Amino acid sequence: MRALVRRAVERAWERAVAAGAVPALPDDAAEIAVEVDRPANVDHGDLSSNLAMKLARPCRRAPLELALAIAAELERDAEAGGAYGGRDRTAAAEAADAATAVLGSPIGSVEVAPPGFLNIRLDPSFVEAAGDAARIAGPGFGRVATSRPQHVNVEFVSANPTGPLHIGNARGAFVGDLLCRVLEAAGHRVTREYYFNDFGQQVWNLGASVRAIRLGTAIPEDGYHGEYVRALAAELPEELLARAAASGDQADRIVGEWASERIRAGIEASLAYLGVRFDVWKSESSLYTDGSVEAAVARLRAAGHVYEQDGATWFRSTDFGDDKDRVIRKSSGDYTYFGSDIGYVAEKFGRGYDHLIYIWGADHHGTVARVRNAAEAMGFDRDAVEMLLVAWVRFVRDGIEVSMSKRAGEFITLDDLLAEVGVDAARWFFGSRAHTSGIDFDIELAKKQSNENPVYYVQYAHARIRSILRKAEDSGMRAADSLAGALGGDAISRGLAILALRLPEVVEDAAAAHEAQGVTAYATELATAFHAFYRDRRVVDPDDPATSAARLTLVETVRLSLANSLALLGISAPESM
């Protein structure tokens, strides 16, 4: 809806310029994009545009005057029923024009308000047609076709498999998955990727710890403790233990690799339970065995950004604004973690992605610039490399912070969290908060308040609608095939329908912002509007089958929007509660 109104305003502006009522933009003026937003106040219409105010300065005219000229053209648009035929159109404009040709002009009426707002009310028959189109689209309603679809790689969680996922890892998992879902709904192709370290000191320590427990010796100082290590020790096959012992100094590595893979599989299962399925599990060691790191360093060297000093290999990061150069390969011959990062970013681009998103903990912000620098130095577009830094969650139980240490084995696992508060509530919790702000998560509170959790409020609305539809069916009533004529006379029905049809706009905004919380906020608002509607309007009335049929159709439209919003968040939409 919003896209079509935006297009209508754009067209009205063009025509006003053609007619001489609005001065053309001077050549040296910055381009002005037409914006259409939902006003906070319902008295200001369904949608409004600030175009006239933005034009005022470059056009050297009073905003009110410009607004009146554009409004006059918009009024004409409403009468013409949206028959367009302009030239010089973008893909988005083409799509909007095509949709308008089917649905009719979105413009019902236009008012100009000081200092120059264009306040637009939607045409009821347009809203009705849009509602019909939404129900035809069904599960696809709410998906939008972006004009620039991309293949996006989203790498997240990426916790090293030295222990089960804990609640500290949880936020990244939710944030990453929600971002992927939003991007997919906005028309992008998404690859979910998990990067993990499967070699090196950590794995040796893990192996040493498992062996120590199995053999009844002391766990080494840097070793891992905790119940899961004991479980692994108990499960370690005798044959593997013997082979490790026979290998001499490779014993810890052999056992460690086995344990690490077991843990990784466990992590995969936890994430699957949460509803996250990764497309790619990428091991750090593979970047060395397949030559990615060497190739990337060669590429950097060829571009003149690498030098040797003190026996180490350095990246001249200072060429790109860093405060110091960074070591890629240590004098010992081993690569640094940064070396892996360089190989990895190049390897990702080599797989053909248009855009890379890394979801990292806030403590990794120091490495953001240098990885982007390296990408730029290798000739990639640094703007295509994006890091989302997820702020910390303070986990709290009854007001007291829960401290965690993976090595000491003191932590609450993700599985525990989900068992306590449930997947739906947890998804909602993380989906309704910006990833950049630090938050408190009180586990006891989350459990205690589960009945008042907003997610249940939204789910309840959905279940309630299902119940109404069942009730109608039992009394032999059915929804009308079309909303046609159902909204014109009733402001409450009309407002509810318009709100229910906003989902595509919400998806668009969420994808642009890389945040899901617009979706949770929207679902809450729609549920609230439905509950109010339910109070004021009887849906199933045996004495008035015509009105009932129309309202059932409206209610089904609302249900669809709620169900699709919840599906987008990975949350269930129950038939009853």
Add this chain to the structure above:
RNA sequence: GCGCCCGUAGCUCAGUGGAUAGAGCGUCAGGUUGCGGACCUGAAGGUCGUGGGUUCGAGUCCCGCCGGGCGCGCCA
């Protein structure tokens, strides 16, 4: 010291430069003979950390300051 993030109602948090700053929880007062009361209506509660600046318009953008978190390795 330098860099990044954060500071909005009692609490937990929303708020792509727009019109009267919102939600949930909590508190207080009410509502159902008509379809699910896990619901609805109303009230109280805010110098948007602070001082400047840009703008027709700033919670939002810029600068300074205060407060909190994190990072500044040939660690991973």
